[in-house]
Amino acid sequence: xxxxxxxxxxxxxxxxxxxxxxxxxxxxxxxxxxxxxxxxxxxxxxxxxxxxxxxxxxxxxxxxxxxxxxxxxxxxxxxxxxxxxxxxxxxxxxxxxxxxxxxxxxxxxxxxxxxxxxxxxxxxxxxxxxxxxxxxxxxxxxxxxxxxxxxxxxxxxxxxxxxxxxxxxxxxxxxxxxxxxxxxxxxxxxxxxxxxxxxxxxxxxxxxxxxxxxxxxxxxxxxxxxxxxxxxxxxxxxxxxxxxxxxxxxxxxxxxxxxxxxxxxxxxxxxxxxxxxxxxxxxxxxxxxxxxxxxxxxxxxxxxxxxxxxxxxxxxxxxxxxxxxxxxxxxxxxxxxxxxxxxxxxxxxxxxxxxxxxxxxxxxxxxxxxxxxxxxxxxxxxxxxxxxxxxxxxxxxxxxxxxxxxxxxxxxxxxxxxxxxxxxxxxxxxxxxxxxxxxxxxxxxxxxxxxxxxxxxxxxxxxxxxxxxxxxxxxxxxxxxxxxxxxxxxxxxxxxxxxxxxxxxxxxxxxxxxxxxxxxxxxxxxxxxxxxxxxxxxxxxxxxxxxxxxxxxxxxxxx
Amino acid sequence: xxxxxxxxxxxxxxxxxxxxxxxxxxxxxxxxxxxxxxxxxxxxxxxxxxxxxxxxxxxxxxxxxxxxxxxxxxxxxxxxxxxxxxxxxxxxxxxxxxxxxxxxxxxxxxxxxxxxxxxxxxxxxxxxxxxxxxxxxxxxxxxxxxxxxxxxxxxxxxxxxxxxxxxxxxxxxxxxxxxxxxxxxxxxxxxxxxxxxxxxxxxxxxxxxxxxxxxxxxxxxxxxxxxxxxxxxxxxxxxxxxxxxxxxxxxxxxxxxxxxxxxxxxxxxxxxxxxxxxxxxxxxxxxxxxxxxxxxxxxxxxxxxxx
Numbered sequence: 001x002x003x004x005x006x007x008x009x010x011x012x013x014x015x016x017x018x019x020x021x022x023x024x025x026x027x028x029x030x031x032x033x034x035x036x037x038x039x040x041x042x043x044x045x046x047x048x049x050x051x052x053x054x055x056x057x058x059x060x061x062x063x064x065x066x067x068x069x070x071x072x073x074x075x076x077x078x079x080x081x082x083x084x085x086x087x088x089x090x091x092x093x094x095x096x097x098x099x100x101x102x103x104x105x106x107x108x109x110x111x112x113x114x115x116x117x118x119x120x121x122x123x124x125x126x127x128x129x130x131x132x133x134x135x136x137x138x139x140x141x142x143x144x145x146x147x148x149x150x151x152x153x154x155x156x157x158x159x160x161x162x163x164x165x166x167x168x169x170x171x172x173x174x175x176x177x178x179x180x181x182x183x184x185x186x187x188x189x190x191x192x193x194x195x196x197x198x199x200x201x202x203x204x205x206x207x208x209x210x211x212x213x214x215x216x217x218x219x220x221x222x223x224x225x226x227x228x229x230x231x232x233x234x235x236x237x238x239x240x241x242x243x244x245x246x247x248x249x250x251x252x253x254x255x256x257x258x259x260x261x262x263x264x265x266x267x268x269x270x271x272x273x274x275x276x277x278x279x280x281x282x283x284x285x286x287x288x289x290x291x292x293x294x295x296x297x298x299x300x301x302x303x304x305x306x307x308x309x310x311x312x313x314x315x316x317x318x319x320x321x322x323x324x325x326x327x328x329x330x331x332x333x334x335x336x337x338x339x340x341x342x343x344x345x346x347x348x349x350x351x352x353x354x355x356x357x358x359x360x361x362x363x364x365x366x367x368x369x370x371x372x373x374x375x376x377x378x379x380x381x382x383x384x385x386x387x388x389x390x391x392x393x394x395x396x397x398x399x400x401x402x403x404x405x406x407x408x409x410x411x412x413x414x415x416x417x418x419x420x421x422x423x424x425x426x427x428x429x430x431x432x433x434x435x436x437x438x439x440x441x442x443x444x445x446x447x448x449x450x451x452x453x454x455x456x457x458x459x460x461x462x463x464x465x466x467x468x469x470x471x472x473x474x475x476x477x478x479x480x481x482x483x484x485x486x487x488x489x490x491x492x493x494x495x496x497x498x499x500x501x502x503x504x505x506x507x508x509x510x511x512x513x514x515x516x517x518x519x520x521x522x523x524x525x526x527x528x529x530x531x532x533x534x535x536x537x538x539x540x541x542x543x544x545x546x547x548x549x550x551x552x553x554x555x556x557x558x559x
Numbered sequence: 560x561x562x563x564x565x566x567x568x569x570x571x572x573x574x575x576x577x578x579x580x581x582x583x584x585x586x587x588x589x590x591x592x593x594x595x596x597x598x599x600x601x602x603x604x605x606x607x608x609x610x611x612x613x614x615x616x617x618x619x620x621x622x623x624x625x626x627x628x629x630x631x632x633x634x635x636x637x638x639x640x641x642x643x644x645x646x647x648x649x650x651x652x653x654x655x656x657x658x659x660x661x662x663x664x665x666x667x668x669x670x671x672x673x674x675x676x677x678x679x680x681x682x683x684x685x686x687x688x689x690x691x692x693x694x695x696x697x698x699x700x701x702x703x704x705x706x707x708x709x710x711x712x713x714x715x716x717x718x719x720x721x722x723x724x725x726x727x728x729x730x731x732x733x734x735x736x737x738x739x740x741x742x743x744x745x746x747x748x749x750x751x752x753x754x755x756x757x758x759x760x761x762x763x764x765x766x767x768x769x770x771x772x773x774x775x776x777x778x779x780x781x782x783x784x785x786x787x788x789x790x791x792x793x794x795x796x797x798x799x800x801x802x803x804x805x806x807x808x809x810x811x812x813x814x815x816x817x818x819x820x821x822x823x824x825x826x827x828x829x830x831x832x833x834x835x836x837x838x839x840x841x842x843x844x845x846x847x848x849x850x851x852x853x854x855x856x857x858x859x860x861x862x863x864x865x866x
Contacts, residue, residue, distance in 0.1 A: 008666035009658065020651075020659040030650075127645035131702060134610050134640035134712075135663040136632050288613035291573075 023132070023142055027149020031115065035153040038111050039160030041494070042104055042192075046164050048502030049099045053092055054172030062175060065090040085252055092169050092178035093257035097188065101255060102248065105195040106227050112154060112200025113219035119146045119204070121212035124290035133289055143281040147204065154196055158189040165189070165257065180257060187256030194269050198247055199223045201276035208283040211292040214299075217324065222247075224328060232335050239335075247272075300324050310408070310418050314425025315432075318392045322429040325388040326436025329381055333437060336377045337444035340369040364526050369445045370454040374525035379500060382462050382518055385433060386493030389470035390486045392429045396422060397482035405482075405557055419552040423474045423545050427467050434463030454527030461524035461534060465517050468537035469493055471544025478548030479555070561588045562624070563710055563741040564609060569618035571604050578604045580765040581618065586743055586758075591736050593756035593773075594745040601765040602745035603643050606712050609743075610640055622710065636664075639703035643714035643745070645695075647687050653698050654683035660702045667705045675701045678727055692719035704731065711735060713744040717751055729755055781818040786828050787811055787835040796827055 011021025018028045053059050059068070069089045088094030120143060123129040133139060162185040169180030203219030210218070226246035233243035243249045247269055253262035300323050306316025344367045347354040357366060357375070364371040399405045399422070409415060438459045445452050469489045477485030499508070499516045513519060517540075520533030564586040571578035579601040586592045594602050607613045608620050611631035620627045622634045647656050657676075661667040676683055679697040687698065696719040703711060711732075717725045732755050735742050746752050752759055753773060761769040781802075786792075794806040794813055802818040811834075817824055821838065828836070 006668035007670065009661050009669050009672070010666050011662040015662070020655055021662045023663065026659060127642055128647050130607070130610075130612055130642045131640065131645055131647070131660065131699070132663070133612055134635050134638065135660060136636040136665070137663060138632050289607070291613065 023137065023145035024149045027119070027146050028152050031150060031153035032156070034111060034115070035157040036160070038108055039157035042108055042157070042161045043164035044498065045100050045104055046096060046161065046168055048498065050092060050096050050168035051172050052507075053095050054168070054174045054178065060174055062090060085255070087255055087258040087260055090177075091258070092173060093180045093184055093259065096165065096168070097255045097257040101188070101257065102227070102231070105192050105248075106223060108192060108196050109199045109223045110220070112150065112196045113203045113216055113223060116147070116150055116200035117203035117207050117216035117219055118212045119150065120284055121207040121215065125212060129289055139285040140281050143284045147277050147281065150200065151197060154193050158193040161192070162186050162189040184256040184259070187254075187261060191251055191254050191266055194266060194273060195247065195251070198269055198273045198276070201273045201280065205276040205280035205283065208280060208287050209293045228332060228335060232339065300327075310413070310421035311425045311428070314396060314422045315428045318395055318426065318429035319432060321391060321395070322388070322432040323436055325384070325391070326433045329384050329433070330437045330440030333373065333377055333381065333441050334444045336373055337369045337441065337448060340372045340448055340450070343372055361523070363523060363528050368454070368526070369448050369450040370458070370526045373441070373455050373458065374523045378458070378462070378523075378525050379497075381437075382465060383493060383497045385462055385466040386469045386496070387490065388433050389430050389466045390473065390490040390493060392426045393470060393473045393477065393489055394486035396426050397477060397485050400482040400558060403558060409557060415552045416549040419478050419549040420545060423548050426474065427470060427541065430467045430470055431463060433466075434459055451527075455525050457527055457529060458525030461521050461529055464534060464537045464541070465521060468517060468540030471541040474544040475547035475551065479551030562586065563588050563622065564743060565621045566605075567619045569605070569608060569620050570616045571608055571613060572616045577765045578616070579608070579762070582767050584760060584767065584770070586741060588741055589736060589739045590758060591732060591742040591744070591756045593752035593759040594743065594762065595747065595749065595752055595759055596745070596762035597747060600762045602762060603714055605762070606640075606714055606743070606745065609712060610635065610638065637709040639706065639708035639711045641699045641703040641713045641716055643718070645699060647695070647698065649688035650686060652684055652686050653681055653690065653694070656687055656698055657683065657701050657705060661705055664706045668707070671707065672701065672705045675704055678731070679724065693721060693724065696720055697724070700728065700731075709740055711740065711742045711744070713742065715746055716744055717746070717748065725751070781816040782821065783839040784815050784817045784821065784824060785837040786813045786824075786833055788813070788828075789832040789834055792831050796831065797824060800824060800827070
């Protein structure tokens with residue numbers, strides 16, 4: 001290069017940290033919004049749980065709290081399973097740790113898995129990584145800067161959460177000991193952050209070999225598998241043995257909010273995370289950019305290519321993911337069903353628990369698997385099923401985002417027809433998830449000698465409800481732009497979960513609680529179906545289809 | 560002339576799929592070197608190996624005398640690359656995209672970037688996702704050129720550019736040549752290579768089949784010869800002559816392909832009352848089609864002799 005006098009651009013210090021000055025800075029910059037959302041959602045869980053604990057009369061004295069704990073410790077694993085270990089529940093920190101602590105890393109873990117599986121593989125797939133790798137940065141440095149950017153984003157999200165946890169203790173403490181020291185909040189979020197990064201590191205380490213989608217699937221499998229295995233370890237010897245592989249199990253003794261720490265387990269998790277990141281970084285440096293090992297065999301069953309029209313095309317493209325969702329949720333349902341006999345025996349021995357549950361769920365036959373499914377599967381299952389619908393919409397919207405839709409609509413196919421048929425394909429994918437879950441439930445319940453029809457009706461209703469949420473996303477996509485669809489449905493599903501789980505505790509007005517669709521469908525897993533809720537879901541589906549078709553006819557394509 | 564790019568028996572295979580096979584190539588400093596071939600011939604694979612984006616299965620590639628797998632960062636520091644297909648960051652504007660890559664290079668000359676933006680008539684304020692294909696290509700070109708690299712590796716650089724912008728691109732390549740920089744560009748647009756390149760290599764099914772100066776390649780190829788007589792002449796008179804093929808007759812006109820000296824054809828024609836002779840000089844397209852069509856090039860350097 002000639003050595004003329006030139007004014008060279010120079011990135012400022014700030015843009016090196018959070019801007020376009022470095023790969024690290026750009027990664028942080030791109031992740032800031034997500035970090036705020038994740039930190040905000042996690043904070044909402046803490047606020048929604050901690051505030052009622054602090055202000056509710058049910059927890060206003062030590063005696064009331066102890067009575068609650070006594071009842072709780074009697075609950076069988078099937079009911080306690082998805083919550084954390086009950087440690088020091090008579091304090092705000094202990095209660096937060098128990099009620100939210102185990103479940104929260106599962107929700108939060110989705111983010112790093114998706115982000116870190118795609119941070120390099122996603123860029124490779126779209127070609128921008130070639131340009132990035134042709135700059136004077138070594139491959140390892142590119143990978144390291146990206147990882148460091150994501151780690152920074154997770155730390156920011158966790159700092160926000162730690163501040164919220166501290167604030168909950170500081171402002172809503174009702175009894176001595178409710179205050180949460182900053183060190184405890186930081187200790188707890190350190191574990192959350194590491195759990196998030198661990199599953200993200202699993203996805204990151206596998207992505208250079210198997211590509212983005214499979215790496216994300218492996219990360220999610222580790223996340224959900226570890227969570228469920230640890231939660232239900234007491235149900236069978238097999239699960240108990242498997243739980244030794246669960247990082248939820250390894251770190252179950254570290255609950256700084258409850259006053260219990262196990263930093264050794266945290267250090268081991270941190271070391272494993274570092275090893276996985278290092279492995280992924282070295283693998284990225286050694287392998288061809290964008291190359292994926294020949295792992296065609298590593299895939300879920302799918303439908304034929306689907307080239308007859310928009311319906312089959314859409315359904316075919318979503319089928320693998322639908323089957324994956326179905327397998328995951330179906331296995332979870334199977335775990336619940338497998339514990340039904342033990343649960344039945346247990347409540348026979350503990351009549352006070354049965355009385356307590358009957359007072360809340362008078363119509364449930366708790367000796368039937370269907371009753372247990374309603375009790376333990378309905379809420380989480382419906383949430384995950386709703387998220388499945390949002391994931392299908394994300395795929396559906398790529399037709400417009402990647403400009404395939406322009407090609408499709410250049411054929412003698414009307415917009416309305418494409419919108420209607422492709423939307424039906426998305427809804428059919430939701431139906432496919434329901435079918436797979438239904439198959440698992442049918443086999444499981446029949447094996448237990450229970451009534452198969454009731455839970456199958458329940459799954460049909462849950463599937464319809466998820467289709468309803470998906471329908472709202474379809475409408476938003478058709479009316480505004482397709483890329484809006486997944487976000488709208490995801491927001492509705494999460495908002496509904498928050499209303500269902502926290503609304504009553506927060507003493508929200510009835511009209512707010514009534515916004516939850518699931519409040520109006522009855523107890524469908526146990527065969528109790530309210531027609532109103534079903535009708536509302538059906539209207540959401542049909543209305544969504546119509547609005548999508550009408551909207552797409554009226555607006556520009558490719559916005 | 561110092562060699563900027565050298566490959567020795569460079570091979571890249573993708574499992575069962577062919578990439579490039581035993582490629583021997585040498586590109587000198589200040590050359591504009593064209594890499595011609597149909598889709599899937601191995602052009603992009605070669606470029607990606609040169610940048611160490613993918614690693615050779617066997618053989619060696621050197622850029623600036625540095626083995627590509629040994630110190631790719633040193634190569635990248637002096638290289639500008641435009642991929643054949645790329646999709647950058649949707650939410651960044653053109654200016655931000657250019658600035659980002661400038662920052663990753665440790666700073667670039669602001670005035671020169673502004674000049675490039677002006678010459679390519681890019682509106683840098685728009686988001687990348689809002690750009691047309693041609694404007695995305697302009698962003699890619701600026702990213703590749705902004706640090707005045709010693710070597711430009713450009714994969715189908717004019718794809719999506721309108722004819723006026725193609726002229727601007729040709730001028731930019733000419734500037735690079737004038738400043739002693741080396742340009743290695745792939746294309747399947749023959750006119751583009753014809754206009755810009757000093758030398759050209761033709762790659763077919765992963766193998767290098769021809770490397771030479773453009774003029775030499777033209778000379779190596781056959782001529783289309785059209786002979787007009789006073790009355791119809793039997794085509795059999797010309798069949799069997801050395802270098803003659805595809806003889807056809809239509810009325811008083813006999814057409815044929817002739818490789819090498821044309822003297823024997825003219826002698827026979829003169830004996831049968833020739834009225835007119837038209838011999839069309841081959842262009843690069845003829846060579847290209849001969850390489851990929853039914854008619855092999857009769858003579859010329861083949862089989863990976865770089866220079």
